[in-house]
Amino acid sequence: xxxxxxxxxxxxxxxxxxxxxxxxxxxxxxPRILRKENEDVAIxxxxxxxxxxxxxxxxxxxxxxxxxxxxxxxxxGVSDVSENKYKYLSExxxxxxxx
Numbered sequence: 040x041x042x043x044x045x046x047x048x049x050x051x052x053x054x055x056x057x058x059x060x061x062x063x064x065x066x067x068x069x070p071r072i073l074r075k076e077n078e079d080v081a082i083x084x085x086x087x088x089x090x091x092x093x094x095x096x097x098x099x100x101x102x103x104x105x106x107x108x109x110x111x112x113x114x115x116g117v118s119d120v121s122e123n124k125y126k127y128l129s130e131x132x133x134x135x136x137x138x
Contacts, residue, residue, distance in 0.1 A: 105131035
């Protein structure tokens with residue numbers, strides 16, 4: 040097989056011996072060498088499992104959130120909201136949370 044080519048997949052759902060071997064390799068996280076007669080012929084090693092990054096979760100919106108003050112700005116004649124969203128949000132935040 041040429042380097043860089045994708046590996047061929049083999050479905051082992053109907054091969055109980057292979058399923059058992061795969062379960063062992065996964066649970067121990069250690070590769071196994073397969074032998075035929077007196078010759079090593081293949082290696083079975085666990086694959087890296089995809090990492091599941093936790094997404095940061097914010098607080099849900101409430102009726103009092105300043106974001107709602109932006110509703111309808113598309114009809115208000117203000118055309119730079121998307122360009123200046125942080126400016127408008129910070130101004131509103133300071134108005135409602137100021138000293």
